[in-house]
Amino acid sequence: MFLALREIRAARGRFLLMGLVVMLVAALVGIVSGFTTGLGNDTVSALRALPATHVAFATGARSDQFNRSLVDETTVTGWRQRPGVEAAPLGVTITRGTTDRGLEIDMAAFGVEPGTFPAPPVRRGTGLDAARPGLVVSGKLAADGVRVGDTVTVDRLGLKLPVTGVTDDLSYGHVPAAYLPLDTWRDIRFGVPGARTAADRLPRDASGVVLRVKAGADLTAADRALGTSTLPMSKVLEAAPGYKGERVTMSSIQVFLYLIAPLLVGAFFAVWTVQRAPELALLRAIGASRRRLLSYTVMQAAVVVVAGTVAGGALALATGLLLGAAVPFSLPAGTLLATLAAVALVGLAGTCLTLRRVTTPDPLTMLGAAR
Amino acid sequence: MSLFLSAVTVTRGHGQTRTPVLRGFTATFAPGEVTALVGPSGSGKSTLLAVAGALLSPDSGAVELDGADITRLSDGERTRLRRERIGYMFQTGNLLSALTATEQLLAATYVAGEGTRRHRPRAVTALEEVGLGDRLRHRPDQLSGGERQRVALARALFLSPRLLLVDEPTAAVDRSQADAIAALISDRTRAHDCVTVVATHDPAVIASADTVIDLDAEP
Numbered sequence: 001m002f003l004a005l006r007e008i009r010a011a012r013g014r015f016l017l018m019g020l021v022v023m024l025v026a027a028l029v030g031i032v033s034g035f036t037t038g039l040g041n042d043t044v045s046a047l048r049a050l051p052a053t054h055v056a057f058a059t060g061a062r063s064d065q066f067n068r069s070l071v072d073e074t075t076v077t078g079w080r081q082r083p084g085v086e087a088a089p090l091g092v093t094i095t096r097g098t099t100d101r102g103l104e105i106d107m108a109a110f111g112v113e114p115g116t117f118p119a120p121p122v123r124r125g126t127g128l129d130a131a132r133p134g135l136v137v138s139g140k141l142a143a144d145g146v147r148v149g150d151t152v153t154v155d156r157l158g159l160k161l162p163v164t165g166v167t168d169d170l171s172y173g174h175v176p177a178a179y180l181p182l183d184t185w186r187d188i189r190f191g192v193p194g195a196r197t198a199a200d201r202l203p204r205d206a207s208g209v210v211l212r213v214k215a216g217a218d219l220t221a222a223d224r225a226l227g228t229s230t231l232p233m234s235k236v237l238e239a240a241p242g243y244k245g246e247r248v249t250m251s252s253i254q255v256f257l258y259l260i261a262p263l264l265v266g267a268f269f270a271v272w273t274v275q276r277a278p279e280l281a282l283l284r285a286i287g288a289s290r291r292r293l294l295s296y297t298v299m300q301a302a303v304v305v306v307a308g309t310v311a312g313g314a315l316a317l318a319t320g321l322l323l324g325a326a327v328p329f330s331l332p333a334g335t336l337l338a339t340l341a342a343v344a345l346v347g348l349a350g351t352c353l354t355l356r357r358v359t360t361p362d363p364l365t366m367l368g369a370a371r
Numbered sequence: 372m373s374l375f376l377s378a379v380t381v382t383r384g385h386g387q388t389r390t391p392v393l394r395g396f397t398a399t400f401a402p403g404e405v406t407a408l409v410g411p412s413g414s415g416k417s418t419l420l421a422v423a424g425a426l427l428s429p430d431s432g433a434v435e436l437d438g439a440d441i442t443r444l445s446d447g448e449r450t451r452l453r454r455e456r457i458g459y460m461f462q463t464g465n466l467l468s469a470l471t472a473t474e475q476l477l478a479a480t481y482v483a484g485e486g487t488r489r490h491r492p493r494a495v496t497a498l499e500e501v502g503l504g505d506r507l508r509h510r511p512d513q514l515s516g517g518e519r520q521r522v523a524l525a526r527a528l529f530l531s532p533r534l535l536l537v538d539e540p541t542a543a544v545d546r547s548q549a550d551a552i553a554a555l556i557s558d559r560t561r562a563h564d565c566v567t568v569v570a571t572h573d574p575a576v577i578a579s580a581d582t583v584i585d586l587d588a589e590p
């Protein structure tokens with residue numbers, strides 16, 4: 001560290017500048033990663049919260065399945081009878097409503113059969129009851145001012161639903177989730193305003209069948225027999241509107257940052273090494289091994305890259321705090337650390353691109369040279 | 372304990388720039404003595420220093436330092452030899468711009484892979500010996516040309532090398548500084564009892580040398 005730190009101190013302006021650039025790149029990577037996680041949660045946290053391994057959709061629905069797919073009761077029953085499978089119907093539709101205190105809300109209505117495993121855990125109030133209509137709202141709606149005891153009137157239909165409980169901060173397609181009995185969900189999904197369709201005349205459909213599959217269950221055979229196509233949860237997330245597009249956008253920003261970071265650091269150290277070439281030749285002449293020159297240069301790179309990355313991480317965290325709850329931003333410590341480690345690694349990799357030049361200055365140039 | 376060169380032949384450059392420089396140079400250098408290498412520019416003074424200093428391998432001939440031939444060493448072994456047994460003082464560019472005068476000397480122990488802290492008092496003494504006791508914290512750009520050369524001399528001798536190789540030490544300093552540096556080189560050579568070879572055309576350095584070798588007069 002003897003030479004590494006003293007050279008940094010002597011060229012502190014340049015190293016500070018480089019550190020700031022690394023800091024900004026690291027901060028940007030951190031912030032993008034915060035938005036990736038935040039937006040991801042906003043889009044699919046209600047799906048992730050399902051204690052399920054698979055979802056079976058109607059075969060005809062190839063994309064945006066929660067919107068397009070409809071499965072009838074026979075299919076649900078068929079799935080329930082398959083060995084090694086626990087099945088329950090789920091309806092998903094986005095709607096809006098107004099509370100009796102005049103608060104207008106958007107909600108992703110999740111229709112579940114009360115008592116089945118897709119029914120949400122309740123943090124406050126009581127859960128859904130098959131005997132009467134009710135609504136268990138996402139913690140996000142509670143934060144917006146919806147309370148247990150309020151009545152939500154579904155716009156367009158005039159359907160009145162008492163809020164009985166509050167579950168976790170779950171949402172779907174950037175809309176807070178609200179859980180209600182599947183029958184009520186069918187009223188919302190299939191009901192026509194004005195026409196008082198009797199409940200038994202509405203289709204007995206759901207959007208899909210949520211599955212808990214034990215190892216060894218033959219899903220392909222079940223799909224063929226029941227006319228469904230079953231997706232594992234990882235693919236089910238992609239069935240949510242916008243999820244895939246957001247992912248691709250955010251990851252491509254990150255990929256570019258991971259390419260930019262080593263190039264910036266590499267370019268800086270290339271210039272730094274060229275400037276130092278006469279002194280590197282002197283050090284070689286007085287007997288410094290190539291290894292010593294390499295190790296102290298890598299040490300210098302580590303100092304700027306690590307300091308810049310740590311500062312960038314702090315900046316990303318501060319940004320997250322400043323943005324507050326209004327913005328879908330989530331940067332858990334583990335994610336942040338992994339991101340920062342990646343930035344530091346690619347930064348150091350950038351230095352390694354230039355290391356060859358550290359050992360090339362020729363000590364012979366010291367002799368007979370008047371510089 | 373001495374330096375012995377026998378029948379050293381060196382050709383420099385490749386192809387069009389290929390130049391024969393030394394042809395069968397032979398000489399013995401004794402410890403505690405300053406040998407001045409003289410000759411017009413281009414006569415091979417720096418080349419001879421490079422060969423003696425394990426920076427350049429001769430085409431043929433032997434270079435014996437303390438009885439061991441150094442011309443057959445590997446690159447790594449020559450680097451180590453330079454670090455452990457040889458001190459260098461060049462015409463210019465001897466110092467590292469980020470370091471103070473004291474730290475220039477400690478850089479030698481750093482290069483040798485030793486700690487620097489415990490050598491600090493000795494570095495201060497060494498700088499006092501070359502008359503720089505009041506310039507300990509000065510960086511190269513805060514020192515005069517002559518002061519920089521004196522720091523360079525102290526650094527070259529800091530690890531007590533057997534061989535001190537000096538290339539045109541006074542070419543870039545004024546007359547009075549040149550005289551002082553010539554005197555210091557002789558004085559330090561006796562104090563350290565090392566073999567000192569100085570390439571120069573400075574009358575003051577030549578006058579203070581114990582032996583003079585004129586490369587132009589070589590066969």
Ligand SMILES: Nc1ncnc2c1ncn2[C@@H]1O[C@H](COP(=O)(O)OP(=O)(O)O)[C@@H](O)[C@H]1O
Pocket residue numbers: 368383384385388389390392410411412413414415416417418419570
């Ligand atoms: N890298 C090189 N390629 C070709 N010729 C060289 C090279 N270095 C030195 N020379 C030639 O070698 C000769 C001796 O150079 P040098 O030892 O530096 O002389 P001096 O130090 O006495 O001035 C000169 O004619 C010079 O042109």
Ligand SMILES: [Mg+2]
Pocket residue numbers: 367368416417418538539570
């Ligand atoms: Mg010369």
